[in-house]
Amino acid sequence: MKPTAKVDIVRGDITTLEVDAIVNAANTTLLGGGGVDGSIHRAAGLELRAECRTLGGCEPGEAKLTRGYRLPARFVIHTVGPIWRGGNHGEPETLASCYRNSLELAGENAIQTIAFPAISCGAYGYPIQEAAEIALKTTREFLANTDKIDKVIFVLWGEDIFDAYRNCCSGAL
Numbered sequence: 001m002k003p004t005a006k007v008d009i010v011r012g013d014i015t016t017l018e019v020d021a022i023v024n025a026a027n028t029t030l031l032g033g034g035g036v037d038g039s040i041h042r043a044a045g046l047e048l049r050a051e052c053r054t055l056g057g058c059e060p061g062e063a064k065l066t067r068g069y070r071l072p073a074r075f076v077i078h079t080v081g082p083i084w085r086g087g088n089h090g091e092p093e094t095l096a097s098c099y100r101n102s103l104e105l106a107g108e109n110a111i112q113t114i115a116f117p118a119i120s121c122g123a124y125g126y127p128i129q130e131a132a133e134i135a136l137k138t139t140r141e142f143l144a145n146t147d148k149i150d151k152v153i154f155v156l157w158g159e160d161i162f163d164a165y166r167n168c169c170s171g172a173l
Contacts, residue, residue: 006143007136007152009169011162014155015043019113021075022068022155023102025120028057030064030078035122036157045070052078061097063105075111077102081120084127092134095120099138107148115153118161132164 014022014036024040027033030052032041041048047069055078058064063079079102082094098119106114116135120126139152156162 006150007139007154009154009156009162009165011157011159012155013039013157014115014117015039015071017115017153017155018072019115019151019153020073020111021065021077021106021109021114022071022073023063023114023116023119024076024078025117025122025124026058026078026080028059028080030055030058036117040071040076043071044068044076048076061094061101063098063101065105065109073115075109077105077111077114079119081124081126084120084125087127087130091120091126092130095126095131095134096138099135100142103139103142103146103149103152107146110148112148112150113153114149114151115155118154118156118165121161128161128164129167132161132168136165136168 025036051066055064058080060080060082063077066076068074068076079098081098082091121128121131
């Protein structure tokens with residue numbers, strides 16, 4: 001899959017992007033944690049945590065929307081990825097749901113530009129290559145059926161994750 005005008009893959013810090021929404025790879029409490037989750041909460045400020053307290057948590061595969069507060073992004077879409085347990089416990093389906101539900105929530109809220117991290121690829125231990133394939137395939141399928149989203153950016157921190165996503169882009173989108 002090769003990047004198109006609608007999909008881009010970059011290396012960087014998701015908290016600095018000026019997009020309509022960034023996606024947070026959250027935990028079920030939505031109250032902050034490590035990795036990208038902690039970075040987003042720190043950059044957004046305490047108001048984000050206060051709003052997240054009102055949401056009642058989030059189940060794996062679901063997505064919930066908050067304001068972006070001190071972030072350049074107007075909104076944060078929080079989604080909880082699966083913890084890798086070998087791949088036979090619904091992990092691929094749950095991970096695909098994270099992307100699909102985040103994109104659906106974006107479309108429902110007139111969010112035209114959205115940035116994703118590599119959901120579940122950090123502490124949750126999802127194999128990077130498999131996660132990249134699911135993320136890109138799910139996004140491609142979603143974009144093929146809507147014109148509500150103008151741009152999806154995958155913002156990846158580490159070189160290994162960036163390379164895995166780039167390798168998935170060798171075919172056609």
